[in-house]
Amino acid sequence: MSSLPITREQILRVAELSRIALTEEEIEQYARELTHFVDMLSVLDTIDKDGVPPTVTLTFDPIAQRDDKLEPSLPRDEALAMGPVTSDGGFAVPKILGGEG
Template identity: 40%
Template sequence: MSQISRDEVAHLARLARLALTEDELDSYAGQLDAILEHVSQIQSVDVAGVEPTDNPLTDVNVFRSDHVEQCLTQSEALAQAPKTADGRFAVPRILGEAE
């Protein structure tokens, strides 16, 4: 028996402002139903006596401490750039921006 109907998928699509075709509604209804079936199988597993585990790893903080180090100056960073403008890297415009 199906746990989610095609109408429910259409309702969810409207809430999410998604325009779905009739074929997509049928396809997603089946996919969501399969997901819900898998979730119900997982929920039916007997976990009585199983100790909860929030994190099996014992590492607490694996980050190195910050150290201020010497870095390139602006002129050193721009020295090998193919093109610069106003002290910055010059790159081609993208996404149809105006010149």
């Protein structure tokens, strides 16, 4: 039960989706390991799941809703206190591709 090996291109695509820069060694290592991982998961293909609903949330009671009323929230300065870079009462980020910043 061996799947096709994960390619360099696939790992690069996954790294892009994950927003993680990888080194050459990491690309090789994770491609190899992801191939094994997919192999391990492929046993799930062999069991009969026809008509079986997926379990997404797991509670034994209905999910509790809070009353829809205004409550105090985190003050802005506290929310910003841990921001690596802030300016004008907001979080500051570098320019987004093609933008002027």
